Structures are given as structure tokens and as C-alpha cells.
Amino acid sequence: MTAVRTVFVEAATIGLELVGRPEVAQRWDTPSALPGMTVGALAAHLAHQVTRVPEVLSSPVPDERPLPLIEHYLRSAWANGDEGANEGIRTRASANATEGPAEVLARALEALGSARASLAAEPADRRVRPPWLAWNLSLQDYLRSRMLEIVVHGDDLAVSLGVEPPPWPEDVIAPVLGVLTTLAVRKHGAAAVLRTLARAERAPRSIAAI
Secondary structure, eight states: HHHHHHHHHHHHHHHHHTSSSSSHHHHHTSOOSSSSSSHHHHHHHHHHHHHHHHHHTTTTOOSSOOOOHHHHHHHGGGGGGGGHHHHHHHHHHHHTTOHHHHHHHHHHHHHHHHHHHHHSOTTTOOEETTTOOOOOOOOOHHHHHHHHHHHHHHHHHHHHTTTTOOOOHHHHHHHHHHHHHHHHHHHHHHHHHHHHHHHHGGGOOOOOOO
């Protein structure tokens, strides 16, 4: 497998270890750190980033060239504060959570096993068209987007449980931070990001990327 595919499997494995912690099942129906989501809904949303990979790999791929990953985020309604899109995400997560912690985790682990086998056989230039998008992504960029979701929501889930977030390896965290930094620069400008990282006394209040 290529490096990105291997790193996705690594990130997914760590993320599902967090979903499988006993505290998650114990607090399944309690509020999470994200408004409008229970711990169960948040865990189900994180797990769904893995579960959907075999589904996406099995979907037909149109001929259009893939959109660059940053452009994908710039076009995505949820990443630009569309409350309707975000409410839809919360609703789907809550529906997935009704399966319960054991089934959510089992389904995601099964999908991870399937993805691990399938990804090794996919061609280097493989494109995907996730059913919820109107454009293609390269398989590499789609997996990077799932890694971003796993890492960000892994932190949300850890905060919800009052535990330390997973110790993400550098090969997982570096591409996630790279995407978020690029988006933050597009949204707030290079000076704002530079000052936040290097000159706290001149930093703006927020450089949130999404």
C-alpha cells in the first residue's frame, strides 16, 4: 500500500481504539463536548469515517478529474458554517448511534478489515465519488479527509470523556495539521496564522480552519 493508505489504516485503528473504550459505552447517552450530540452520536460519527470507506470504494467513479482537497473543503457547505448541513450530520450521527456501542464498533472494525484488504489493490491514480459529493476526489485525498475527521473528532471524544486524546503518530498528525493550516491561511490570511504560531502577543482571537 502507498504511504497515505497505510497511514489511514493506522489512524483508523487508533480512532476505533478510542471508540471502544469502556467509558464511551458507559456515557453513550450523555451529552458530548459538541452541542447537540451525545457521546454515542459523536462516537458513531467518528466510527462512520471508517465504515464508509468500503462503501465509497464500491461506488462508480465518473470520468471527471478529481478536485484538489483544499478546494473540496472550500466548496463543502458544512466546512463553511452551513447550519443546515451540520444539522444533517448531527441527525445522521444520532441515527447511527441507535445501534448501540457494540454494533457501531463491530461494524467499523469489519469495515476497517475490508478497507485494509481493498486499499492495497487499488491503482495509484484511483478516484472516488463519495455519494454525498458532486465532485470526485483522488483516493489519497479522500483518505486524508477521513484522517482529518478521525483526528479532530478523536479529540472531541476524548474531551467528552475527560481523558487524554490519542497520541497520534507524526505520520498521522502532520498531514491533518497541514490541511488545517492551509485552510486557516485561506480563511484568515497568512499573517494571522503566522502570528498565532510565532507571536502570541499579536495573535488574533481565532484562526479556526473549519
